[in-house]
Every structure is written in C-alpha cells, then in structure tokens.
Amino acid sequence: MPDRIHNFSAGPATLPEPVLRKAQEAIWNVAGSGIGIMEHSHRGKVFDRIIAEAEQACRSLAGIPDDYRVLFLQGGASLQFAMVPMNLLGADRTADYLLTGVWSQKAVKEAKAIGKIHIAATSEATNFDRIPKPQEIRYSSSPAYVHITTNNTIYGTQWRTEPSVPSGVPLIADTSSDMYSRPLDIRKYGIVYAGAQKNLGPSGVVLVIIRNGLVEAGAKTLPTMLQYRTHAAENSLYNTPPTFGIYVMGEVFKWIQSQGGLNAMAEHNETKARLLYDYLDSSEFFRGTAQPDSRSLMNVCFRAPSEELEAKFISEATKLGLDGLKGHRSVGGMRASIYNACSLQSVQALVSFMKEFERSNRAAAARS
C-alpha cells in the first residue's frame, strides 16, 4: 500500500501534494524564522507577510478589484449563513433565496430568524437533482439581496453561470465547494464566501470577499465579531485568526497560480468530470443522479442497481485505496468529490474500478 491513497472525500478534502510538503516544513520552521507557523504571533512581521501574501495571491487569481475586501474569518460557511442576514437584512425587509439543497436550506433557516425570506426558485420537488432554469426564477419586489449556493455538494449540482438579479440588488454566493475551481467574475457579486475545507485549505477558516459598500451595512449594535466592518477595519486580525489555515490557503492560491490559474483549473476539472460522466452515461449498471444540464464538476453523485451493491462497491473501493466515496447520509448512493487538488490519475483509477465492478456484478444486478 502506498502511503497516500485516492481520496474522494467531500470535505475536508484532498490538498495539493506540494502544498502539504511545504506545510510540513513550515510547521517546523517557517520562512527561515526558526519558529513554526503555528507558533508565531499573529501580530508579528512573519505572519504579517504570510497573510499579505495569501491575500495578494487570492486577489491576483480572480483579479479582485480594490473596492472589494478579502477577509479570512472563522465559524465556517455556516456562520456566514447568519452573518449575511445579520448585516444585510432588516426585520422588515425581504431577502430572496435560490433553494437548491441542504446548504441553501440551512442558509434560509438562519435568515428567517432575522427578516423575511422569499424563495425565488427551488428544485426541492425533485430532491434537488437540478438547478432551476432562468424562467423559473421569481424575485420579490425589492429584495435586500439574492442568495445562491453555486455548487450543491450533497446533490452534485452546480450553477453554470450566475443567475441574473434585479439591478442594484447584491448577489451573495456560498461557493464553499467550488471556489476557484473556475474563473470568477467578482463584479457580479456583493459577497462570495467559502469554507476552506473543500477547495482551498484546511477547515477552520472561511474566505469572505465583500464589496466595500456592504462592509458598513450592519448595525453597530451587532456583536462585534459578527460585524463585517470589524474584520475589514482590522484586516482579519481583530481577534486571533486561524493562522495555520491562512498560511495553507495562501499556499493553495500560489499552487493554483503555478498550475496556470483559474482557466487551467477549469480545464483540469472539466477533463476529470467528463471522464466520470461519460462513463456513467455509457454504463448500464451505474447511473448519475443529477440532471445532465445541472451536473457538478466538483461532486459526482451516482447510484448502483441496489443498496446491497452500493455497500459492496464502497467496501471494495475502500480496500483498493479509493476512499470517501459514500454519498451524503441524506441522499445515499455514492459521491466522488473531485476538487481542484484531485488528480486525473485518481479519477482514472476510480473509473477503471467502476468498469471492473460493473463487469463482475452485472449478473447479480440482473437477478435482483
């Protein structure tokens, strides 16, 4: 058994190997300082440089303009579900949500505690197997903002492009599971937020990119930690930030740059996803669960002919060093998460195993 296996976990997920190697060294002694990254003060010169470089690399990847702030916060995407309405929604205003899965539902739940919520479109009737079509979207008369989940990690669906929103209304996006997997036009968004642990780094840090005009929107009576202005004014250093997570995220951004940036990431991700979906479409045994026009390039969800065969598939795959393929407990089946750091070789190994499994279990499936 090699010391690392093929990891298809939905999150925390596989990280780029060169980043892991560099982090190993940095834990011992970062930037020749004689002190490891986890042991440095967040107020010192060494960490100043680390966070500045992380922000710089983040900005350069998507050409983030100067009128957006890049923040490294805590509490995961889940705290953003609450911080967004706390800062942008009043009790008497309405926010519009595009409801495309469990994560959007959780975002709605938090917002409902703050103000009024209008569901502008949903695919709940078919268990979130698709992204709503533009003509299905009905916005309320003057929403405070529109919220979307760009990639639905659990169902394996993904918005191809941003929905159009009424002019002047900020679009807020939870991009936790597809951040920087493809080009991002930040100008179309008021806020983009992403928990790091899928595509960007270790858990414990959430990236928030916010337009300047929204930083001051929250009431000053909110708890200090829950106001965007606090973190913007203090450059994410109001309290002790997740220093190690920010370091790794910076290295992941630099790794994406070294791979050719977001266009190259998109191409790499399309190649991997195509390999899996083409096989699923040709298979008489497995089937993909997301509707073809809504398929995610990040999370590929599929079923086998019976739950017994699915259990057997997952168990045999695990024995062969193909890990993390069990679907989310709310949908069952299988899910291959193939984020930026997942290699083409890992996907090739998975498809080979699937072909082999189909061949040797087709007879059992026909009998069942």
Ligand SMILES: *Cc1c(COP(=O)(O)O)cnc(C)c1O
């Ligand atoms: C994983 C995930 C979350 C939850 O993120 P936490 O950092 O655990 O709060 C939210 N949204 C999406 C789309 C996710 O994939």
